[in-house]
Amino acid sequence: MNIYRIHLVLIIISLLSITFSCSYRDNSSPQVQEAAGVINRVLPEYADQFILKLIEKEKGNDIFEIEPQNKKIIIRGSSGIAICSGFNYYLKNYCNSVYNWRCGSNLNIKGSLPTGFKKVRKVTPYQYRYIFNYCTFSYSMAFWDWSQWEKMIDWMAMNGINMPLAPMGQEIIWQRVYKKYGISEEDLKDFFVGPAYNAFGRMGCIDGFGGPLPQSWIENENILQKKILSRERQLGMTPVLQGFTGHIPPALAKKNPGLKFTNLVWLDFPATYLLDWEDPLFTQISKDFITEQTKEYGTDHLYAIDQFIEMEPTSRDTVYLKNMSREIFSSIDQADPEGKWVIQTWPFKTPEYWNKERTKAYFGGVPDNRMIALELMGESWKYTGWYKHDGWYGKPWIWSVISNFGDNVSMFGGVTQIADNLQNALSSSDRGDLAGMGMMMEGLDYNPVTYELVSDLMWESSVPDLKVWKRKFLKSRYGNLNDTIISGWDHLFNYYYTQSGLFEVNPIIKRPFQVKEDIWPSEDAVSGARDLMAASSGLQDIDAYRYDIVNLFRQVFGQYAGHLLYEITINYQDKNIKQFDTSVNEFLELSHKLEELMATREEFLFGKWSDDSRKHATNPNEKELYEWNARAIITTWGGRILYGYAIKDWAGLYSRYYLPRWEKLFAEMRSEITGGKKLD
Amino acid sequence: MISWEDNWVGLHEENLVSAPTGNSIAIAKQIWDQYGIKLLNQK
Numbered sequence: 001m002n003i004y005r006i007h008l009v010l011i012i013i014s015l016l017s018i019t020f021s022c023s024y025r026d027n028s029s030p031q032v033q034e035a036a037g038v039i040n041r042v043l044p045e046y047a048d049q050f051i052l053k054l055i056e057k058e059k060g061n062d063i064f065e066i067e068p069q070n071k072k073i074i075i076r077g078s079s080g081i082a083i084c085s086g087f088n089y090y091l092k093n094y095c096n097s098v099y100n101w102r103c104g105s106n107l108n109i110k111g112s113l114p115t116g117f118k119k120v121r122k123v124t125p126y127q128y129r130y131i132f133n134y135c136t137f138s139y140s141m142a143f144w145d146w147s148q149w150e151k152m153i154d155w156m157a158m159n160g161i162n163m164p165l166a167p168m169g170q171e172i173i174w175q176r177v178y179k180k181y182g183i184s185e186e187d188l189k190d191f192f193v194g195p196a197y198n199a200f201g202r203m204g205c206i207d208g209f210g211g212p213l214p215q216s217w218i219e220n221e222n223i224l225q226k227k228i229l230s231r232e233r234q235l236g237m238t239p240v241l242q243g244f245t246g247h248i249p250p251a252l253a254k255k256n257p258g259l260k261f262t263n264l265v266w267l268d269f270p271a272t273y274l275l276d277w278e279d280p281l282f283t284q285i286s287k288d289f290i291t292e293q294t295k296e297y298g299t300d301h302l303y304a305i306d307q308f309i310e311m312e313p314t315s316r317d318t319v320y321l322k323n324m325s326r327e328i329f330s331s332i333d334q335a336d337p338e339g340k341w342v343i344q345t346w347p348f349k350t351p352e353y354w355n356k357e358r359t360k361a362y363f364g365g366v367p368d369n370r371m372i373a374l375e376l377m378g379e380s381w382k383y384t385g386w387y388k389h390d391g392w393y394g395k396p397w398i399w400s401v402i403s404n405f406g407d408n409v410s411m412f413g414g415v416t417q418i419a420d421n422l423q424n425a426l427s428s429s430d431r432g433d434l435a436g437m438g439m440m441m442e443g444l445d446y447n448p449v450t451y452e453l454v455s456d457l458m459w460e461s462s463v464p465d466l467k468v469w470k471r472k473f474l475k476s477r478y479g480n481l482n483d484t485i486i487s488g489w490d491h492l493f494n495y496y497y498t499q500s501g502l503f504e505v506n507p508i509i510k511r512p513f514q515v516k517e518d519i520w521p522s523e524d525a526v527s528g529a530r531d532l533m534a535a536s537s538g539l540q541d542i543d544a545y546r547y548d549i550v551n552l553f554r555q556v557f558g559q560y561a562g563h564l565l566y567e568i569t570i571n572y573q574d575k576n577i578k579q580f581d582t583s584v585n586e587f588l589e590l591s592h593k594l595e596e597l598m599a600t601r602e603e604f605l606f607g608k609w610s611d612d613s614r615k616h617a618t619n620p621n622e623k624e625l626y627e628w629n630a631r632a633i634i635t636t637w638g639g640r641i642l643y644g645y646a647i648k649d650w651a652g653l654y655s656r657y658y659l660p661r662w663e664k665l666f667a668e669m670r671s672e673i674t675g676g677k678k679l680d
Numbered sequence: 681m682i683s684w685e686d687n688w689v690g691l692h693e694e695n696l697v698s699a700p701t702g703n704s705i706a707i708a709k710q711i712w713d714q715y716g717i718k719l720l721n722q723k
Contacts, residue, residue, distance in 0.1 A: 511681070526719045533712050536705050546704045553708050557715055593711055599697060600704040607696030614694075624692055631689045652696055657688055661681065 029054050031080035034234040038084050038154045042099050042107070043091075049113050050075055052083050062162070063123045066090050068115035079236030081129075084157035085459065089122065091476070098476040099158060101151040102603060103448040104547025106477055124160065125461045128436025130240075130374065130398050131156055132165035134199040134306075135442035138633065139407035139646050142196045143612035143626070149228055157235045159455035163398075163436070164232055165304060166239035167202050169225030171218045173242075173293045180288065181281075183251050185215065191249035192218075195616070196629035197638075203309045204247035204274065205266035209638055210629050216618045222296070229297055240342050241293060243303030243332060244286035246275040256281075264311045268639040274307065277327040286331030294336070301338040302372070308347045316353070318361035325365030333370070341371045344440075345392065349376075349383045356389060363393040368433075373397035376440050378421050379414035379500040386425060391432020399425055400438030403450050405502065406646035407443020409604070411555045413450035414500025415466070415493065423463040443646070446551055446603070448544075449473060449497060477544045485539075488531025492552070495524035506558030506649050507565055508591055509658050512665040514569045519562025521555075529556045550601050554594060554649060561590055572669045580673060584666050591654055598651035606652030609634070 032052050040047040050073050057063060057078040064077040064086030073090060077083030091097045091107075094114045098106050141148075156164060171192050175185055193201035194210020195217060201207065232239050246261075253261055253273050260279040263271035275282050290303065305328060307313075313321065332339040348354040354362075363371070373392040377383040379401045386392055386399075401418055425431050437458045439451055452473055457463065474489055475481055507519055529552055532545075539545040564587040571580035598604035613630035617623040632638060634648045635657065672679045 521719065526716065529712070529716060530720060533708060533716070536709070540705045549708045550704050553711055556719075557711055560715055560719060590715065593707070593714075596702060597704065597707045597711065600700050600702040600707065602700050605698060605700065607698035610693070610696050611698040627692055628690060631691070636685050636689055656693075657685075661684070664681070664684070 030234045031236050032083065034231070035075075035077070035080040035083035035087070035157070038080075038157055038235075039087055041150070041154055042087075042158070043109075046109065046113055049073060050087065052077075054078070054083075058123045061124050061127060062160070063121070064089070065119060065121045066117075067119040068117060071112065071115060073113060073115070079162070080234065081157050081160060081162050081236045084154075084235065085160045086122075088158035089120065089459070092472070093120075093476075096475045096479045098452070098544060099155065100448050100452075100544065101155055102444055103446060103551075104477075104542075104544035106479060106542050106544040108479060108542055122459045124459050126436045126458055128163045128372065128396070128398050128438070129160045129458050130163045130165075130400060130436055130438030130440070131161045133376075133402065133440040133442050134165070134167060134203050134304075135406075136165075136199075136444060137167065137202075138196055138199040139443040141444075142198065142633075143609070143616060143630065145612075145615070146224060146227055149224070150231070153228070153231050153235070156232075156237070159451070160458045161439075161455075162237050163302070163438075164237055164239050166225070166229060166232070167198075167242045167304065168228065169222045169297065170202065170242045170293070171213065172222045173289060173296060175218070176292050177285065177288045178249065178252065181252060181285070182255060183249060187251035187255075188249055189213075191251070194629040195613070195626060196633040200266075202242065203306055204245055204264065204272050205309065205311070206269045206638075207250060207272050209269065210625075210632065214618070214622050214625070216622065217616060220616065225297065233298075233300070238300035238302060240302040240304050241297060241299060242289075243305040243339075243341065244282075244289050244328075245305050245307045246277065246282060246328075248273045248275045248285070262314050264308075266309075266311055267641045277324045282327065283331040283334065286328070287335040290332065290335035290339070299336060299339075301336055302340050302342050303332055303336075304342045304344075305332075306344045306347075309344065310347070312347075312350075312353045316358065318357055321358055322361040322365045325362045327365075329366040329370060339370070341366055342374065343371060344374045344376055345385045345389075345397075346376045348385050348389060351388075359389050360393050363389075363395060366395075368394040368396075371395045372435075374438065374440065375399050377402045377500075378425070379403060379417040381417070381421055381424075384421060386431060386434075387428070391430055391434070394432065396433040396435035398436035398438045399434060400440040401450065401454055402440045402442065403447070403500070404441040404443045404445035407445065407648070408502050408505075408646070409446050409554075409649035410502050410504060410506070411447060411492075411496040411551065412499070412502050412504065413447045413497045415449060415453055415497040417500045418450070418453055418457075419463045419466050422457060426462060447497075448477075452476075477548070478539055478542060480538070482535065482538075484531050484535045488528045488535065491524040491528035491531065495522050495528070496555075504555070504559065506555070507562035508558055508594070508654065508662075509647050509649050511644065512662050514572070515562060515565035516569055517562075518566045519559055521557070521559035525552075525556045525559070529553060547601060547603065550597055550604065554598055554604065557590060557594055558649065561587060561594075564590065568666070568669070572673060575673050577670070577673050580670065584670075587662075588659065591659055595651045595654040598649075604650050606634075606648065606650045606656070609648075609650070610652075 053076045055076045062078050062082040064082045066086050067074045075086040189212040190208040192213040197210040260276035261273050265271045348359045373395045378399045567583040610630050613626040614623050668679050
């Protein structure tokens with residue numbers, strides 16, 4: 001009984017502490033309350049040690065201050081996000097801790113909170129701090145429920161994000177809009193794609209693939225989207241909702257003879273329908289959609305519209321392009337006079353079509369203050385567009401990294417390139433209106449270093465010394481550093497994080513083939529593994545360390561499996577059956593051991609992804625559909641061009657998918673060696 | 681191979697391991713002892 005009383009008193013004290021510490025100006029500020037909620041979830045045992053206050057922005061930009069006072073920590077911020085960012089800064093810089101719910105946290109704070117520092121004040125130079133790519137909603141988040149979203153939004157707030165893409169729940173809006181045009185829910189069944197393919201339906205690349213999308217999914221996502229938007233807005237974020245690109249259901253074209261549309265083909269998928277901006281229905285549908293969406297979800301006046309992701313317009317005429325973008329903008333403006341068009345610059349990396357003249361014409365149809373351009377791949381100078389396109393022709397733009405494609409599970413990241421290319425942009429007089437920073441990863445990725453760097457840079461007006469930054473990163477991840485850890489990570493930084501893009505795929509997860517190249521892990525990678533393993537006695541209780549060990553060993557010894565596959569090929573060619581069997585067994589033994597290692601972490605579990613998909617089902621048919629979606633997108637994808645694009649190095653797939661395929665090949669090789677049929 | 685893969689995609693499995701099991705560090709140590717030292721020596 002006494003225990004319950006003590007708990008009750010503690011809860012009351014805790015609640016009072018949050019309530020009274022919210023703000024000296026406005027105790028009821030929702031943003032302060034939401035920031036307190038984040039701290040409570042991330043660091044519950046210390047939550048009452050923080051006093052949170054709302055302050056004014058500085059010249060329109062977010063600001064936070066951190067100050068110790070009477071053994072407590074005062075965090076002042078100009079928004080819920082700014083307060084959470086201050087909290088994160090304090091964790092990383094003074095508690096040597098980090099919160100990363102997907103790639104391992106380090107929140108092992110011992111004793112009382114550190115107070116031995118002077119007041120810190122940080123102002124972000126960036127008005128916009130963007131996150132997500134349409135693809136993230138497929139490759140990583142397709143089957144998330146609120147519990148996962150809540151953690152993600154906490155992380156976003158702590159990492160300064162104020163402009164998240166939020167395209168979910170749009171299908172229910174389309175149903176209502178198209179009803180007015182005589183298109184029934186039944187008619188839309190070959191239009192909406194399956195849940196894992198949502199990104200590619202919403203970007204107009206494919207129709208109907210992986211569907212039909214059940215009504216229960218559409219309605220449940222509507223509820224989830226409202227929760228997401230509500231939390232994001234309460235923290236001070238301005239979500240980017242969907243706008244109308246012209247992508248229409250086939251039924252609309254069939255039921256309206258004379259409708260002006262073009263067919264666009266993406267890779268080897270059947271054509272989709274793009275309503276011509278010159279057709280009177282274009283503006284009407286766009287207005288209806290934004291109006292209906294605003295009724296359902298509210299608006300922050302930001303609309304994502306990308307017409308030509310990896311596809312080209314039919315006309316090459318600059319006047320046509322300018323009129324097209326003018327009409328699209330006009331349709332936004334008529335529905336929302338404050339509306340801004342948020343556009344990915346990914347298509348404009350293709351100079352064959354999108355030369356300077358055409359791109360300038362397309363951008364020219366929209367007033368400068370009504371469009372925001374997203375530079376997608378800042379870490380690649382080759383695919384960076386701002387210096388080829390006059391700093392995006394007067395439009396405010398956001399420098400982003402994409403880093404990850406298809407949520408590939410591998411160690412890589414252009415840490416050096418991020419620092420160099422951002423500094424190039426910041427110091428260039430031709431950069432135009434560089435107004436933001438962003439993360440536009442296709443998948444949430446397995447390399448926390450990349451995103452920690454980008455989020456830290458969001459609060460800096462210049463790029464810090466990377467050597468110093470790396471030490472801080474490691475300190476936050478492991479608490480304390482010693483020479484072994486530093487040496488180990490120096491190897492890893494040198495090898496994995498000095499080039500952008502995936503460069504080392506685990507041979508085990510590739511489609512079986514005769515491996516004719518002797519693959520070995522690099523010396524740096526092996527030395528890094530040696531040093532990190534040697535540091536285990538002091539670090540093994542830290543979640544971030546355990547994540548890093550699993551991720552690194554998966555990577556290093558997956559490469560060693562490549563050497564074993566090479567030996568199998570040599571023994572097959574030599575017709576040495578004894579050595580062949582030995583090398584096959586060694587390969588299988590290592591593969592099973594790696595699978596056992598990955599099974600210790602939720603991040604690398606196929607069963608988690610599969611189960612998450614099935615949990616959304618309301619009947620056995622839906623279970624089957626969702627499971628098919630979950631399996632297909634990470635293996636065969638669909639069509640033939642994209643096979644393996646989003647392949648996963650996960651436990652559960654080795655024994656069920658990758659190894660049975662290898663074993664089929666080994667059996668055929670063995671048969672040939674022992675006088676059977678020649679391998680095809 | 682393609683038909684085997686397409687067939688696999690259409691399977692339904694209820695009892696997959698969906699929660700982590702085992703000790704990451706202990707298993708990593710086993711892997712290191714068995715393979716890592718060999719790799720170091722072959723540098």
